[in-house]
Amino acid sequence: RIYDNSDTASFQVATEISQLIRQRQKQGKKAVIGLATGSTPTKVYDFLVQFHREEGLSFKNVVTFNLDEYYPMQPDSIHSYVRFMNEHLFDHIDIKKENVHIPDGQLDKEDVRDFCRDYEEQIRKAGGLDIQVLGIGRTGHIGFNEPGSSLKSVTRMVRLDRVTRLDAASDFFGLENVPTKAITMGVGTIMKARRIVLMAWGEGKAGIIRQAVEGKIRESVPATFLQHHPNCEVIVDQAAGSAL
Numbered sequence: 001r002i003y004d005n006s007d008t009a010s011f012q013v014a015t016e017i018s019q020l021i022r023q024r025q026k027q028g029k030k031a032v033i034g035l036a037t038g039s040t041p042t043k044v045y046d047f048l049v050q051f052h053r054e055e056g057l058s059f060k061n062v063v064t065f066n067l068d069e070y071y072p073m074q075p076d077s078i079h080s081y082v083r084f085m086n087e088h089l090f091d092h093i094d095i096k097k098e099n100v101h102i103p104d105g106q107l108d109k110e111d112v113r114d115f116c117r118d119y120e121e122q123i124r125k126a127g128g129l130d131i132q133v134l135g136i137g138r139t140g141h142i143g144f145n146e147p148g149s150s151l152k153s154v155t156r157m158v159r160l161d162r163v164t165r166l167d168a169a170s171d172f173f174g175l176e177n178v179p180t181k182a183i184t185m186g187v188g189t190i191m192k193a194r195r196i197v198l199m200a201w202g203e204g205k206a207g208i209i210r211q212a213v214e215g216k217i218r219e220s221v222p223a224t225f226l227q228h229h230p231n232c233e234v235i236v237d238q239a240a241g242s243a244l
């Protein structure tokens with residue numbers, strides 16, 4: 001879907017999420033939502049906060065699982081995705097702390113494998129992801145599933161692509177400060193979500209969006225795996241959709 005701009009597109013995505021939450025509330029059930037970081041989803045989070053404040057949308061029945069976190073990463077660091085999520089969403093809504101899940105960037109190396117296995121288990125126990133929100137990296141990564149990630153990959157520690165690290169360099173005040181690793185949900189974890197919404201804004205994403213949507217399905221562009229998903233929508237503004 002190509003929208004005039006990222007505002008109207010983000011409003012649409014936030015509205016879909018709020019409808020899911022309300023529908024689950026009526027059923028006395030939880031809504032299980034996979035969340036992303038980066039600049040792309042921030043307006044969606046702004047609208048969700050607005051719906052909470054102005055329309056009384058409650059997040060008490062919402063369980064969230066974030067896609068990824070840098071490794072190593074302290075949660076209070078300005079670069080951590082924990083801090084990002086608190087600042088953009090969680091600090092402004094009534095979600096229960098115990099319902100928020102973000103990969104732990106401060107684990108000892110030897111504990112990462114167990115943590116990742118448990119993350120998968122927790123998603124499964126929560127009933128699976130009702131919806132997964134995604135951005136896309138210039139390498140075609142989803143979460144931090146860089147080129148070479150397989151369709152069946154699960155939550156794990158990964159090495160970041162140089163392009164991804166270059167893109168993050170200004171945030172980290174220099175490439176040398178960007179972590180070389182991350183913990184991410186796998187492509188397989190993402191593919192199990194019942195609904196997927198991938199968003200992209202701006203000219204800089206036009207090329208990779210074209211590859212993701214129209215390109216051959218292959219490991220060198222992990223977002224192409226989404227073409228296999230029965231209920232995935234790619235939502236772009238005019239600029240990001242300009243090469244389609």
Ligand code: GLP
Nearest residue numbers: 036037038039040135136137143
């Ligand atoms: C990071 C995140 C991805 C995100 C990507 C794009 O690499 N781990 O989940 O999709 O950045 O970032 P942005 O939305 O800022 O373009």
